[in-house]
Amino acid sequence: MYERTWTVRFSDTDPFGIAHYPRIVDAIHETSDMFMEAIGWPFWEISQEYGFGLPLVEMNFEFENPVEAGDDVTIELTPTLGNRSVKFEYVARCGGKVAFSGYEQRVCARTGGEGAIELPEDLREAMDAYTDD
Amino acid sequence: MYERTWTVRFSDTDPFGIAHYPRIVDAIHETSDMFMEAIGWPFWEISQEYGFGLPLVEMNFEFENPVEAGDDVTIELTPTLGNRSVKFEYVARCGGKVAFSGYEQRVCARTGGEGAIELPEDLREAMDAYTDD
Protein backbone atom coordinates (compact mmCIF):
# COMPACT_ATOMS: atom_id res chain seq x y z
CA MET A 1 0.00 0.00 0.00
CA TYR A 2 0.90 3.68 -0.31
CA GLU A 3 1.20 5.86 2.77
CA ARG A 4 1.55 9.54 3.50
CA THR A 5 1.25 11.71 6.58
CA TRP A 6 -1.23 14.56 6.67
CA THR A 7 -0.66 17.22 9.31
CA VAL A 8 -3.95 18.86 10.29
CA ARG A 9 -3.56 22.66 10.16
CA PHE A 10 -5.17 25.38 12.26
CA SER A 11 -7.03 26.54 9.15
CA ASP A 12 -8.64 23.09 8.83
CA THR A 13 -10.30 23.26 12.24
CA ASP A 14 -13.74 24.18 13.52
CA PRO A 15 -15.08 25.85 16.69
CA PHE A 16 -14.51 22.57 18.58
CA GLY A 17 -10.90 22.45 17.45
CA ILE A 18 -11.42 19.47 15.15
CA ALA A 19 -11.06 19.21 11.39
CA HIS A 20 -14.03 20.23 9.22
CA TYR A 21 -15.26 17.30 7.05
CA PRO A 22 -14.68 19.11 3.74
CA ARG A 23 -11.03 19.65 4.76
CA ILE A 24 -10.69 15.91 5.47
CA VAL A 25 -12.05 15.25 1.98
CA ASP A 26 -9.42 17.65 0.59
CA ALA A 27 -6.74 15.58 2.33
CA ILE A 28 -8.15 12.34 0.91
CA HIS A 29 -8.15 13.71 -2.63
CA GLU A 30 -4.65 15.08 -2.18
CA THR A 31 -3.60 11.56 -1.18
CA SER A 32 -4.94 10.06 -4.42
CA ASP A 33 -3.05 12.76 -6.32
CA MET A 34 0.20 12.01 -4.42
CA PHE A 35 -0.23 8.29 -5.04
CA MET A 36 -0.66 8.71 -8.80
CA GLU A 37 2.41 10.94 -8.86
CA ALA A 38 4.39 8.40 -6.79
CA ILE A 39 3.68 5.57 -9.24
CA GLY A 40 4.63 7.73 -12.21
CA TRP A 41 1.13 8.31 -13.61
CA PRO A 42 0.14 11.73 -12.25
CA PHE A 43 -3.44 12.84 -12.85
CA TRP A 44 -2.14 15.89 -14.72
CA GLU A 45 -0.27 13.74 -17.25
CA ILE A 46 -2.51 10.79 -18.00
CA SER A 47 -5.11 12.78 -19.92
CA GLN A 48 -2.61 14.85 -21.86
CA GLU A 49 -0.17 12.08 -22.68
CA TYR A 50 -2.35 8.98 -22.74
CA GLY A 51 -5.82 10.36 -23.43
CA PHE A 52 -7.66 8.85 -20.48
CA GLY A 53 -8.65 9.71 -16.92
CA LEU A 54 -9.86 8.04 -13.73
CA PRO A 55 -13.01 9.99 -12.85
CA LEU A 56 -14.63 9.33 -9.49
CA VAL A 57 -18.00 7.58 -9.64
CA GLU A 58 -18.53 6.86 -5.95
CA MET A 59 -17.06 7.82 -2.61
CA ASN A 60 -17.93 6.32 0.77
CA PHE A 61 -16.27 7.37 4.00
CA GLU A 62 -16.80 6.72 7.69
CA PHE A 63 -15.58 9.17 10.29
CA GLU A 64 -14.73 7.33 13.47
CA ASN A 65 -12.63 9.72 15.51
CA PRO A 66 -12.05 13.44 15.11
CA VAL A 67 -8.61 14.87 14.34
CA GLU A 68 -7.19 18.13 15.70
CA ALA A 69 -4.76 20.80 14.53
CA GLY A 70 -1.23 19.49 14.85
CA ASP A 71 -2.26 15.83 14.54
CA ASP A 72 -0.10 13.77 12.21
CA VAL A 73 -2.58 11.53 10.44
CA THR A 74 -1.22 8.52 8.57
CA ILE A 75 -3.32 7.93 5.46
CA GLU A 76 -2.90 4.58 3.70
CA LEU A 77 -4.15 4.01 0.17
CA THR A 78 -4.57 0.50 -1.24
CA PRO A 79 -5.70 0.12 -4.86
CA THR A 80 -7.86 -2.81 -5.99
CA LEU A 81 -7.78 -3.32 -9.73
CA GLY A 82 -10.79 -4.10 -11.89
CA ASN A 83 -10.74 -4.46 -15.68
CA ARG A 84 -12.06 -1.02 -16.44
CA SER A 85 -12.00 0.49 -12.99
CA VAL A 86 -9.96 0.87 -9.84
CA LYS A 87 -10.97 1.21 -6.22
CA PHE A 88 -8.80 3.25 -3.85
CA GLU A 89 -9.30 2.10 -0.26
CA TYR A 90 -8.20 4.43 2.52
CA VAL A 91 -7.50 3.98 6.21
CA ALA A 92 -6.41 7.01 8.22
CA ARG A 93 -4.94 6.54 11.68
CA CYS A 94 -3.94 8.95 14.39
CA GLY A 95 -2.67 8.14 17.88
CA GLY A 96 -3.28 4.41 17.43
CA LYS A 97 -6.93 4.82 16.42
CA VAL A 98 -8.71 4.84 13.08
CA ALA A 99 -9.76 8.42 12.37
CA PHE A 100 -11.58 7.79 9.10
CA SER A 101 -11.71 5.13 6.40
CA GLY A 102 -13.49 4.42 3.16
CA TYR A 103 -13.04 4.18 -0.57
CA GLU A 104 -13.19 5.95 -3.88
CA GLN A 105 -14.45 4.01 -6.89
CA ARG A 106 -12.93 5.28 -10.12
CA VAL A 107 -13.48 4.22 -13.70
CA CYS A 108 -10.99 4.31 -16.53
CA ALA A 109 -12.46 6.49 -19.27
CA ARG A 110 -11.15 7.99 -22.48
CA THR A 111 -10.85 11.78 -22.14
CA GLY A 112 -14.01 13.46 -23.41
CA GLY A 113 -15.28 10.08 -24.49
CA GLU A 114 -18.13 7.76 -23.63
CA GLY A 115 -17.94 4.58 -21.63
CA ALA A 116 -15.15 2.85 -19.76
CA ILE A 117 -11.99 1.39 -21.26
CA GLU A 118 -9.53 -1.16 -19.91
CA LEU A 119 -6.79 0.04 -17.59
CA PRO A 120 -3.54 0.28 -19.60
CA GLU A 121 -1.24 -2.65 -18.83
CA ASP A 122 1.64 -0.39 -17.71
CA LEU A 123 -0.62 1.39 -15.25
CA ARG A 124 -1.85 -1.96 -13.87
CA GLU A 125 1.72 -2.97 -13.23
CA ALA A 126 2.57 0.31 -11.56
CA MET A 127 -0.43 -0.02 -9.24
CA ASP A 128 0.14 -3.72 -8.62
CA ALA A 129 3.11 -2.99 -6.39
CA TYR A 130 0.67 -1.38 -3.92
CA THR A 131 -2.22 -3.89 -3.99
CA ASP A 132 -3.04 -6.14 -1.07
CA ASP A 133 -1.85 -9.45 -2.46
CA MET B 1 -37.78 18.31 1.15
CA TYR B 2 -35.46 21.28 1.20
CA GLU B 3 -34.04 22.66 -2.03
CA ARG B 4 -31.40 25.20 -2.99
CA THR B 5 -29.61 26.10 -6.21
CA TRP B 6 -25.84 25.91 -6.41
CA THR B 7 -24.20 27.83 -9.24
CA VAL B 8 -20.90 26.23 -10.21
CA ARG B 9 -18.17 28.90 -10.33
CA PHE B 10 -15.11 29.19 -12.55
CA SER B 11 -12.94 28.67 -9.47
CA ASP B 12 -14.62 25.27 -8.89
CA THR B 13 -13.57 23.86 -12.25
CA ASP B 14 -10.75 21.67 -13.48
CA PRO B 15 -8.72 21.44 -16.71
CA PHE B 16 -11.69 19.74 -18.40
CA GLY B 17 -14.00 22.57 -17.38
CA ILE B 18 -15.92 20.44 -14.88
CA ALA B 19 -16.23 20.81 -11.12
CA HIS B 20 -13.52 19.26 -8.93
CA TYR B 21 -14.96 16.63 -6.52
CA PRO B 22 -13.83 18.43 -3.36
CA ARG B 23 -15.69 21.53 -4.55
CA ILE B 24 -18.84 19.43 -5.01
CA VAL B 25 -18.42 18.17 -1.44
CA ASP B 26 -18.12 21.82 -0.31
CA ALA B 27 -21.47 22.51 -1.99
CA ILE B 28 -23.08 19.49 -0.31
CA HIS B 29 -21.91 20.57 3.14
CA GLU B 30 -23.02 24.13 2.48
CA THR B 31 -26.46 22.71 1.68
CA SER B 32 -26.69 20.95 5.07
CA ASP B 33 -25.70 24.23 6.72
CA MET B 34 -28.35 26.17 4.77
CA PHE B 35 -30.98 23.56 5.65
CA MET B 36 -30.27 23.74 9.38
CA GLU B 37 -30.45 27.52 9.19
CA ALA B 38 -33.72 27.36 7.23
CA ILE B 39 -35.42 25.20 9.89
CA GLY B 40 -34.22 27.50 12.68
CA TRP B 41 -31.54 25.22 14.15
CA PRO B 42 -28.31 26.47 12.59
CA PHE B 43 -25.18 24.39 13.23
CA TRP B 44 -23.56 27.42 14.85
CA GLU B 45 -26.31 27.71 17.45
CA ILE B 46 -27.21 24.18 18.48
CA SER B 47 -23.99 23.50 20.36
CA GLN B 48 -23.85 26.88 22.06
CA GLU B 49 -27.51 27.12 22.98
CA TYR B 50 -28.58 23.49 23.31
CA GLY B 51 -25.31 21.68 24.02
CA PHE B 52 -25.44 19.11 21.24
CA GLY B 53 -24.25 18.65 17.67
CA LEU B 54 -24.91 16.47 14.62
CA PRO B 55 -21.46 15.15 13.71
CA LEU B 56 -21.08 13.24 10.46
CA VAL B 57 -20.36 9.54 10.83
CA GLU B 58 -20.69 8.45 7.21
CA MET B 59 -20.96 9.96 3.76
CA ASN B 60 -21.71 8.12 0.54
CA PHE B 61 -22.02 9.86 -2.81
CA GLU B 62 -22.30 8.81 -6.42
CA PHE B 63 -21.24 11.12 -9.21
CA GLU B 64 -23.31 10.44 -12.29
CA ASN B 65 -22.82 13.42 -14.55
CA PRO B 66 -20.25 16.22 -14.43
CA VAL B 67 -21.25 19.84 -13.87
CA GLU B 68 -19.62 22.88 -15.47
CA ALA B 69 -19.02 26.51 -14.54
CA GLY B 70 -22.25 28.43 -14.87
CA ASP B 71 -24.45 25.39 -14.31
CA ASP B 72 -27.34 25.95 -11.93
CA VAL B 73 -27.49 22.74 -9.93
CA THR B 74 -30.63 22.05 -7.91
CA ILE B 75 -29.68 20.24 -4.71
CA GLU B 76 -32.51 18.60 -2.76
CA LEU B 77 -32.06 17.50 0.85
CA THR B 78 -34.50 15.11 2.49
CA PRO B 79 -33.99 14.22 6.17
CA THR B 80 -34.90 10.79 7.54
CA LEU B 81 -35.23 10.78 11.31
CA GLY B 82 -33.88 8.09 13.62
CA ASN B 83 -34.09 8.16 17.39
CA ARG B 84 -30.55 9.31 17.97
CA SER B 85 -29.51 10.06 14.42
CA VAL B 86 -30.60 11.69 11.21
CA LYS B 87 -29.81 10.87 7.60
CA PHE B 88 -29.64 13.66 5.05
CA GLU B 89 -30.34 12.34 1.56
CA TYR B 90 -29.29 14.45 -1.40
CA VAL B 91 -30.21 14.48 -5.07
CA ALA B 92 -28.57 17.08 -7.31
CA ARG B 93 -29.95 17.72 -10.76
CA CYS B 94 -28.79 19.82 -13.67
CA GLY B 95 -30.32 20.08 -17.14
CA GLY B 96 -32.85 17.32 -16.40
CA LYS B 97 -30.21 14.79 -15.32
CA VAL B 98 -29.00 13.63 -11.93
CA ALA B 99 -25.51 15.07 -11.44
CA PHE B 100 -24.77 13.47 -8.05
CA SER B 101 -26.68 11.88 -5.20
CA GLY B 102 -26.03 10.27 -1.86
CA TYR B 103 -26.39 10.72 1.86
CA GLU B 104 -24.79 11.91 5.04
CA GLN B 105 -25.44 9.92 8.22
CA ARG B 106 -25.29 12.12 11.29
CA VAL B 107 -25.66 11.26 14.98
CA CYS B 108 -27.05 13.44 17.69
CA ALA B 109 -24.35 13.84 20.32
CA ARG B 110 -23.89 15.99 23.38
CA THR B 111 -21.13 18.56 22.79
CA GLY B 112 -17.81 17.22 24.04
CA GLY B 113 -19.62 14.17 25.39
CA GLU B 114 -19.69 10.48 24.77
CA GLY B 115 -22.35 8.49 22.99
CA ALA B 116 -25.50 9.49 21.14
CA ILE B 117 -28.57 11.16 22.63
CA GLU B 118 -32.14 11.41 21.36
CA LEU B 119 -32.96 14.15 18.89
CA PRO B 120 -34.74 16.97 20.77
CA GLU B 121 -38.47 16.90 20.13
CA ASP B 122 -38.54 20.47 18.78
CA LEU B 123 -35.81 19.66 16.28
CA ARG B 124 -37.70 16.53 15.16
CA GLU B 125 -40.75 18.66 14.47
CA ALA B 126 -38.75 21.25 12.56
CA MET B 127 -37.23 18.55 10.36
CA ASP B 128 -40.52 16.67 9.98
CA ALA B 129 -41.85 19.30 7.61
CA TYR B 130 -39.17 18.22 5.13
CA THR B 131 -39.32 14.41 5.44
CA ASP B 132 -40.68 12.20 2.70
CA ASP B 133 -43.95 11.15 4.28
Place this chain on the structure above:
Amino acid sequence: MYERTWTVRFSDTDPFGIAHYPRIVDAIHETSDMFMEAIGWPFWEISQEYGFGLPLVEMNFEFENPVEAGDDVTIELTPTLGNRSVKFEYVARCGGKVAFSGYEQRVCARTGGEGAIELPEDLREAMDAYTDD
Protein backbone atom coordinates in the same frame (compact mmCIF):
# COMPACT_ATOMS: atom_id res chain seq x y z
CA MET C 1 -21.56 49.19 -7.69
CA TYR C 2 -22.43 45.51 -7.50
CA GLU C 3 -23.54 43.98 -4.21
CA ARG C 4 -24.16 40.49 -2.88
CA THR C 5 -24.68 38.97 0.55
CA TRP C 6 -22.36 36.27 1.80
CA THR C 7 -23.63 34.16 4.70
CA VAL C 8 -20.73 32.83 6.74
CA ARG C 9 -21.16 29.08 7.27
CA PHE C 10 -20.18 26.87 10.20
CA SER C 11 -17.64 25.16 7.94
CA ASP C 12 -15.91 28.52 7.35
CA THR C 13 -15.15 29.07 11.03
CA ASP C 14 -12.16 28.51 13.28
CA PRO C 15 -11.70 27.53 16.94
CA PHE C 16 -12.64 31.10 17.95
CA GLY C 17 -15.85 30.90 15.97
CA ILE C 18 -14.68 33.38 13.33
CA ALA C 19 -14.11 32.89 9.62
CA HIS C 20 -10.72 31.55 8.49
CA TYR C 21 -8.91 34.00 6.17
CA PRO C 22 -8.72 31.57 3.23
CA ARG C 23 -12.52 31.15 3.40
CA ILE C 24 -12.92 34.94 3.26
CA VAL C 25 -10.73 34.95 0.15
CA ASP C 26 -12.99 32.25 -1.34
CA ALA C 27 -15.97 34.56 -0.74
CA ILE C 28 -14.18 37.49 -2.39
CA HIS C 29 -13.33 35.45 -5.48
CA GLU C 30 -16.88 34.11 -5.64
CA THR C 31 -18.05 37.72 -5.65
CA SER C 32 -15.91 38.58 -8.70
CA ASP C 33 -17.35 35.51 -10.43
CA MET C 34 -20.93 36.53 -9.57
CA PHE C 35 -20.28 40.08 -10.79
CA MET C 36 -18.95 38.93 -14.16
CA GLU C 37 -21.96 36.65 -14.54
CA ALA C 38 -24.33 39.50 -13.56
CA ILE C 39 -22.97 41.81 -16.27
CA GLY C 40 -23.24 39.08 -18.90
CA TRP C 41 -19.49 38.32 -19.26
CA PRO C 42 -18.95 35.27 -17.04
CA PHE C 43 -15.35 34.16 -16.51
CA TRP C 44 -16.23 30.78 -17.99
CA GLU C 45 -17.37 32.33 -21.29
CA ILE C 46 -14.93 35.12 -22.04
CA SER C 47 -12.00 32.87 -22.82
CA GLN C 48 -13.99 30.38 -24.86
CA GLU C 49 -16.08 32.88 -26.80
CA TYR C 50 -13.88 35.95 -26.93
CA GLY C 51 -10.38 34.54 -26.44
CA PHE C 52 -9.29 36.66 -23.49
CA GLY C 53 -9.23 36.55 -19.72
CA LEU C 54 -8.82 38.85 -16.71
CA PRO C 55 -6.02 37.20 -14.72
CA LEU C 56 -5.27 38.56 -11.27
CA VAL C 57 -1.93 40.33 -10.93
CA GLU C 58 -2.30 41.76 -7.43
CA MET C 59 -4.57 41.46 -4.44
CA ASN C 60 -4.52 43.62 -1.31
CA PHE C 61 -6.96 43.18 1.55
CA GLU C 62 -7.33 44.55 5.04
CA PHE C 63 -9.22 42.63 7.69
CA GLU C 64 -10.79 45.04 10.15
CA ASN C 65 -13.37 43.04 12.04
CA PRO C 66 -13.93 39.30 12.26
CA VAL C 67 -17.12 37.66 10.97
CA GLU C 68 -18.90 34.71 12.54
CA ALA C 69 -21.03 31.79 11.36
CA GLY C 70 -24.50 33.05 10.54
CA ASP C 71 -23.34 36.59 9.77
CA ASP C 72 -24.81 38.10 6.63
CA VAL C 73 -21.91 40.00 5.11
CA THR C 74 -22.69 42.56 2.41
CA ILE C 75 -19.87 42.58 -0.13
CA GLU C 76 -19.76 45.51 -2.56
CA LEU C 77 -17.67 45.40 -5.73
CA THR C 78 -16.83 48.58 -7.65
CA PRO C 79 -14.83 48.26 -10.87
CA THR C 80 -12.40 50.96 -11.99
CA LEU C 81 -11.55 50.71 -15.67
CA GLY C 82 -8.07 51.12 -17.11
CA ASN C 83 -7.19 50.73 -20.78
CA ARG C 84 -5.81 47.25 -20.50
CA SER C 85 -6.75 46.45 -16.95
CA VAL C 86 -9.51 46.66 -14.41
CA LYS C 87 -9.43 47.06 -10.65
CA PHE C 88 -12.16 45.48 -8.54
CA GLU C 89 -12.54 47.32 -5.24
CA TYR C 90 -14.34 45.56 -2.41
CA VAL C 91 -15.92 46.71 0.82
CA ALA C 92 -17.54 44.09 3.06
CA ARG C 93 -19.80 45.20 5.89
CA CYS C 94 -21.50 43.35 8.70
CA GLY C 95 -23.59 44.81 11.52
CA GLY C 96 -22.79 48.38 10.51
CA LYS C 97 -19.01 47.87 10.53
CA VAL C 98 -16.46 47.24 7.81
CA ALA C 99 -15.36 43.62 8.10
CA PHE C 100 -12.77 43.65 5.31
CA SER C 101 -11.91 45.73 2.26
CA GLY C 102 -9.36 45.82 -0.51
CA TYR C 103 -8.88 45.32 -4.21
CA GLU C 104 -7.96 42.92 -6.96
CA GLN C 105 -5.96 44.28 -9.89
CA ARG C 106 -6.66 42.35 -13.06
CA VAL C 107 -5.22 42.69 -16.55
CA CYS C 108 -6.94 41.98 -19.82
CA ALA C 109 -4.90 39.33 -21.63
CA ARG C 110 -5.40 37.21 -24.69
CA THR C 111 -5.87 33.55 -23.71
CA GLY C 112 -2.54 31.75 -23.80
CA GLY C 113 -0.96 34.88 -25.18
CA GLU C 114 1.64 37.39 -24.12
CA GLY C 115 1.04 40.88 -22.88
CA ALA C 116 -2.07 42.88 -22.13
CA ILE C 117 -4.73 43.94 -24.63
CA GLU C 118 -7.40 46.64 -24.45
CA LEU C 119 -10.64 45.84 -22.69
CA PRO C 120 -13.30 45.13 -25.35
CA GLU C 121 -15.65 48.09 -25.78
CA ASP C 122 -18.76 46.03 -24.97
CA LEU C 123 -17.22 44.82 -21.74
CA ARG C 124 -16.29 48.41 -20.78
CA GLU C 125 -19.89 49.44 -21.26
CA ALA C 126 -21.21 46.53 -19.22
CA MET C 127 -18.87 47.41 -16.35
CA ASP C 128 -19.49 51.14 -16.66
CA ALA C 129 -22.93 50.77 -15.11
CA TYR C 130 -21.21 49.75 -11.86
CA THR C 131 -18.34 52.26 -11.69
CA ASP C 132 -18.22 55.07 -9.16
CA ASP C 133 -18.93 58.02 -11.43
Place this chain on the structure above:
Amino acid sequence: MYERTWTVRFSDTDPFGIAHYPRIVDAIHETSDMFMEAIGWPFWEISQEYGFGLPLVEMNFEFENPVEAGDDVTIELTPTLGNRSVKFEYVARCGGKVAFSGYEQRVCARTGGEGAIELPEDLREAMDAYTDD
Protein backbone atom coordinates in the same frame (compact mmCIF):
# COMPACT_ATOMS: atom_id res chain seq x y z
CA MET D 1 14.34 32.44 6.31
CA TYR D 2 12.00 29.48 6.36
CA GLU D 3 11.38 27.45 3.23
CA ARG D 4 8.99 24.73 2.17
CA THR D 5 8.04 23.15 -1.15
CA TRP D 6 4.43 23.20 -2.30
CA THR D 7 3.50 20.71 -5.01
CA VAL D 8 0.59 22.00 -7.07
CA ARG D 9 -2.09 19.31 -7.33
CA PHE D 10 -4.54 18.50 -10.14
CA SER D 11 -7.38 19.58 -7.85
CA ASP D 12 -5.81 23.06 -7.55
CA THR D 13 -5.97 23.75 -11.28
CA ASP D 14 -8.34 25.59 -13.57
CA PRO D 15 -9.51 25.13 -17.17
CA PHE D 16 -6.16 26.54 -18.39
CA GLY D 17 -4.26 24.02 -16.30
CA ILE D 18 -2.94 26.64 -13.86
CA ALA D 19 -3.59 27.02 -10.14
CA HIS D 20 -6.71 28.90 -9.05
CA TYR D 21 -5.84 32.00 -6.94
CA PRO D 22 -7.77 30.83 -3.86
CA ARG D 23 -5.76 27.60 -3.90
CA ILE D 24 -2.53 29.65 -3.98
CA VAL D 25 -3.80 31.57 -0.95
CA ASP D 26 -4.45 28.22 0.78
CA ALA D 27 -0.81 27.29 0.14
CA ILE D 28 0.42 30.62 1.54
CA HIS D 29 -1.62 30.22 4.72
CA GLU D 30 -0.45 26.63 5.08
CA THR D 31 3.11 27.95 4.89
CA SER D 32 2.54 30.34 7.81
CA ASP D 33 1.10 27.42 9.78
CA MET D 34 4.11 25.21 8.97
CA PHE D 35 6.50 28.01 9.93
CA MET D 36 4.88 28.56 13.33
CA GLU D 37 5.01 24.81 13.95
CA ALA D 38 8.68 24.67 12.87
CA ILE D 39 9.71 27.35 15.39
CA GLY D 40 7.80 25.63 18.18
CA TRP D 41 4.90 28.08 18.47
CA PRO D 42 2.12 26.46 16.45
CA PHE D 43 -1.01 28.54 15.87
CA TRP D 44 -3.06 25.86 17.61
CA GLU D 45 -1.04 26.14 20.82
CA ILE D 46 -0.35 29.83 21.31
CA SER D 47 -3.92 30.77 22.14
CA GLN D 48 -4.55 27.80 24.41
CA GLU D 49 -1.24 27.84 26.23
CA TYR D 50 -0.20 31.49 26.08
CA GLY D 51 -3.50 33.31 25.57
CA PHE D 52 -2.61 35.29 22.47
CA GLY D 53 -2.87 35.02 18.71
CA LEU D 54 -1.43 36.57 15.56
CA PRO D 55 -4.52 37.61 13.58
CA LEU D 56 -4.03 38.82 10.02
CA VAL D 57 -4.75 42.51 9.46
CA GLU D 58 -3.49 42.87 5.90
CA MET D 59 -2.42 40.73 3.00
CA ASN D 60 -0.85 41.91 -0.24
CA PHE D 61 0.24 39.53 -3.00
CA GLU D 62 1.43 39.85 -6.57
CA PHE D 63 1.03 37.03 -9.01
CA GLU D 64 3.82 37.14 -11.55
CA ASN D 65 3.83 33.75 -13.24
CA PRO D 66 1.24 30.97 -13.20
CA VAL D 67 1.99 27.55 -11.72
CA GLU D 68 0.72 24.22 -13.03
CA ALA D 69 -0.19 20.82 -11.59
CA GLY D 70 2.99 18.95 -10.72
CA ASP D 71 5.05 22.11 -10.24
CA ASP D 72 7.24 22.10 -7.16
CA VAL D 73 6.98 25.65 -5.87
CA THR D 74 9.54 26.80 -3.31
CA ILE D 75 7.87 29.18 -0.87
CA GLU D 76 10.17 31.25 1.35
CA LEU D 77 8.88 33.02 4.45
CA THR D 78 10.90 35.77 6.15
CA PRO D 79 9.50 37.34 9.32
CA THR D 80 10.14 41.00 10.18
CA LEU D 81 9.51 41.76 13.84
CA GLY D 82 7.71 44.82 15.16
CA ASN D 83 6.97 45.51 18.80
CA ARG D 84 3.37 44.38 18.72
CA SER D 85 3.23 42.94 15.24
CA VAL D 86 5.03 40.74 12.78
CA LYS D 87 5.19 40.81 9.01
CA PHE D 88 5.59 37.56 7.09
CA GLU D 89 7.16 38.19 3.68
CA TYR D 90 6.83 35.51 1.04
CA VAL D 91 8.62 34.76 -2.22
CA ALA D 92 7.51 31.73 -4.23
CA ARG D 93 9.69 30.47 -7.04
CA CYS D 94 9.23 27.80 -9.67
CA GLY D 95 11.57 26.89 -12.52
CA GLY D 96 13.90 29.80 -11.75
CA LYS D 97 11.15 32.44 -11.87
CA VAL D 98 9.15 34.23 -9.20
CA ALA D 99 5.62 32.82 -9.30
CA PHE D 100 4.11 35.03 -6.59
CA SER D 101 5.30 37.20 -3.73
CA GLY D 102 3.88 39.44 -1.04
CA TYR D 103 3.29 39.73 2.66
CA GLU D 104 0.93 39.14 5.53
CA GLN D 105 0.83 41.74 8.31
CA ARG D 106 -0.14 40.20 11.63
CA VAL D 107 -0.66 41.77 15.03
CA CYS D 108 -0.05 40.20 18.40
CA ALA D 109 -3.34 40.25 20.30
CA ARG D 110 -4.58 38.73 23.52
CA THR D 111 -7.19 36.03 22.77
CA GLY D 112 -10.67 37.51 22.87
CA GLY D 113 -9.18 40.79 24.01
CA GLU D 114 -8.88 44.28 22.69
CA GLY D 115 -5.80 45.94 21.28
CA ALA D 116 -2.31 44.69 20.50
CA ILE D 117 0.24 43.45 23.00
CA GLU D 118 4.01 43.04 22.73
CA LEU D 119 5.36 39.90 21.12
CA PRO D 120 6.55 37.54 23.89
CA GLU D 121 10.34 37.59 24.20
CA ASP D 122 10.66 33.82 23.64
CA LEU D 123 8.65 34.05 20.44
CA ARG D 124 10.84 36.95 19.23
CA GLU D 125 13.90 34.81 19.75
CA ALA D 126 12.38 31.83 17.96
CA MET D 127 11.51 34.02 14.95
CA ASP D 128 14.83 35.87 15.04
CA ALA D 129 16.64 32.86 13.65
CA TYR D 130 14.68 33.35 10.41
CA THR D 131 14.85 37.15 10.00
CA ASP D 132 16.87 38.80 7.29
CA ASP D 133 19.69 40.21 9.37
